[in-house]
Amino acid sequence: MKQIIYTEWLKVKSYRTFWVMLLLALVIIPAGNFMVADKFSENLEQVSKMFGNPFSFPEVWLTMASMNSYISILFGLLLIILVTNEYTYRTNRQNVIDGWERSQFVYAKLFWLAAISLLTLVVATISAALIGVIYGNKPFSLEGYQYMLYYFLQFNVMLIIALLIGVLVKRAGLAIVLFIAYNMMLDQLLSFFVKRYIGPVGGLLPLQSGDELLPFPLVSKMVSASDQYETSVYITAMIAYIALGIYLVFRKILKSDL
Amino acid sequence: MSILSLQNISKRYGAVQALSGVSFDVPAGSVFGILGPNGSGKTTLLGIVTDVLRPDTGSFTLFDRVPSAAERRQIGTLLETPNFYHYLSAYKNLEISAAIKQRGKDDIARVLEICGLTQRQHSAFKTYSLGMKQRLAIAAVLLGDPDVLILDEPTNGLDPSGIAEVRELVRKLADSGKTIILASHLLDEVEKVCTHVAILRSGKLLLSGPVNTVISRNDFVEMAAADLPALCAVMLKYPGCTGAVIQGSIVKASFAELPNPAAINNYCAEQGIWLGYLQLRKKSLETAFLEITNINAS
Numbered sequence: 001m002k003q004i005i006y007t008e009w010l011k012v013k014s015y016r017t018f019w020v021m022l023l024l025a026l027v028i029i030p031a032g033n034f035m036v037a038d039k040f041s042e043n044l045e046q047v048s049k050m051f052g053n054p055f056s057f058p059e060v061w062l063t064m065a066s067m068n069s070y071i072s073i074l075f076g077l078l079l080i081i082l083v084t085n086e087y088t089y090r091t092n093r094q095n096v097i098d099g100w101e102r103s104q105f106v107y108a109k110l111f112w113l114a115a116i117s118l119l120t121l122v123v124a125t126i127s128a129a130l131i132g133v134i135y136g137n138k139p140f141s142l143e144g145y146q147y148m149l150y151y152f153l154q155f156n157v158m159l160i161i162a163l164l165i166g167v168l169v170k171r172a173g174l175a176i177v178l179f180i181a182y183n184m185m186l187d188q189l190l191s192f193f194v195k196r197y198i199g200p201v202g203g204l205l206p207l208q209s210g211d212e213l214l215p216f217p218l219v220s221k222m223v224s225a226s227d228q229y230e231t232s233v234y235i236t237a238m239i240a241y242i243a244l245g246i247y248l249v250f251r252k253i254l255k256s257d258l
Numbered sequence: 259m260s261i262l263s264l265q266n267i268s269k270r271y272g273a274v275q276a277l278s279g280v281s282f283d284v285p286a287g288s289v290f291g292i293l294g295p296n297g298s299g300k301t302t303l304l305g306i307v308t309d310v311l312r313p314d315t316g317s318f319t320l321f322d323r324v325p326s327a328a329e330r331r332q333i334g335t336l337l338e339t340p341n342f343y344h345y346l347s348a349y350k351n352l353e354i355s356a357a358i359k360q361r362g363k364d365d366i367a368r369v370l371e372i373c374g375l376t377q378r379q380h381s382a383f384k385t386y387s388l389g390m391k392q393r394l395a396i397a398a399v400l401l402g403d404p405d406v407l408i409l410d411e412p413t414n415g416l417d418p419s420g421i422a423e424v425r426e427l428v429r430k431l432a433d434s435g436k437t438i439i440l441a442s443h444l445l446d447e448v449e450k451v452c453t454h455v456a457i458l459r460s461g462k463l464l465l466s467g468p469v470n471t472v473i474s475r476n477d478f479v480e481m482a483a484a485d486l487p488a489l490c491a492v493m494l495k496y497p498g499c500t501g502a503v504i505q506g507s508i509v510k511a512s513f514a515e516l517p518n519p520a521a522i523n524n525y526c527a528e529q530g531i532w533l534g535y536l537q538l539r540k541k542s543l544e545t546a547f548l549e550i551t552n553i554n555a556s
Contacts (some may be wrong), residue, residue, distance in 0.1 A: 006341040093310045096343035098358040099331030258310040
């Protein structure tokens with residue numbers, strides 16, 4: 001695994017697009033957090049008297065997790081570019097010709113999935129903690145941190161969808177369009193229709209499962225959550241989606257012509 | 259020991275049968291040419307050997323072992339096109355190749371020098387000309403000095419001096435005892451360097467073995483006289499003559515065994531035909547190849 005990570009490092013070390021996108025995606029998290037906290041703290045004094053300050057511990061974890069889930073998409077695009085580059089340059093073939101097992105190619109991309117999601121969790125955690133300390137009025141607490149972990153799970157579901165689309169579609173342009181369409185519309189749209197005509201099972205679609213656990217704090221207090229499953233159901237669904245995604249990526253790369 | 263042994267490999271792309279039941283062995287130390295026209299299945303075959311393509315049926319061994327990544331790391335391979343990261347320099351691309359082959363970086367300077375890329379080693383791959391890209395691919399093949407090389411159309415995109423350099427390089431590598439598997443549609447490329455050959459046509463293996471036995475290149479005789487049709491008729495009756503045809507102003511006569519020009523001259527004179535021209539020729543590889551592919555096709 002060390003050798004795989006070293007090789008992946010060599011691939012991106014001097015790749016400017018990668019670093020620009022990564023930096024941008026990472027900066028957006030605290031920038032977005034602070035912008036919202038700053039704006040709302042001014043205007044929401046009355047509301048927060050009724051519902052509590054969403055930027056204080058423990059609520060800040062949910063507030064920031066919920067917010068961050070809207071700006072995850074850039075990381076997905078980054079992963080798609082890392083994967084489709086290999087197909088564009090046909091280096092996925094060359095890596096195997098030169099002496100990787102096909103499975104090692106999958107591990108290399110799963111490494112990025114893990115690295116990006118862990119890095120994001122760290123940045124999001126630090127950013128939310130700072131918001132809580134600066135804009136909140138209660139002492140630091142890890143109570144409610146599970147929302148950050150739900151966000152982390154949803155983030156991984158989003159990345160595995162990006163990886164799967166990249167591996168199946170192979171071309172950057174089309175993969176990006178499909179990924180954005182699914183992320184920004186299709187998942188919510190399908191979920192909406194299934195919920196309306198079938199029932200709460202619509203909340204179990206890949207990205208919606210995370211959204212169900214990350215309601216926007218003030219909204220959640222006003223809207224009843226009676227038509228939801230237990231939290232564990234959504235968590236199980238997300239883990240199942242991640243496992244299924246990994247299985248499909250392995251299957252595609254191990255079985256088909258490169 | 260067989261470096262590569264193929265057993266009954268078949269591969270289909272939709273309606274196209276790219277390979278059907280191909281089997282042959284590549285002996286250690288040979289320069290093994292895989293010869294065939296475009297679309298005959300050469301690259302598909304090498305793609306299967308390097309695990310980028312999956313055969314529908316059949317199996318193969320590398321170094322008499324079930325092939326895995328460990329065997330591939332001992333082989334330098336150029337398959338079809340040079341595949342590199344466009345945004346990286348030649349040097350950095352070779353660092354990646356070296357990392358995957360689990361070899362150190364210390365050989366990079368040597369292979370860049372051999373391929374004439376030292377001057378441009380820090381330029382991005384995307385700025386390279388077609389010939390330079392091909393040279394870099396050859397440099398990657400040489401990385402770590404492997405004992406076995408697979409070269410698929412290695413002279414693609416090179417100018418005449420580049421082609422000559424690559425042939426010289428292949429010859430030197432062969433002389434140093436390396437096994438080289440060389441796919442080409444260029445007959446003279448194969449003729450000049452190969453010891454063994456396998457001939458593919460439409461995915462079928464026509465023949466394989468040592469070059470001299472596979473491509474039997476019987477000599478023939480070119481001759482001319484005042485009456486060409488009469489000369490032709492007379493030659494067809496000559497013992498050992500397998501064919502005689504008029505081509506322009508000469509008659510071409512072929513033989514089962516090495517013909518004796520003096521005896522032929524004498525024979526023609528006895529038949530009342532005085533030769534104005536008589537020349538012993540070697541059949542060109544191209545003719546031999548076309549004969550093999552046509553005979554086996556019909």
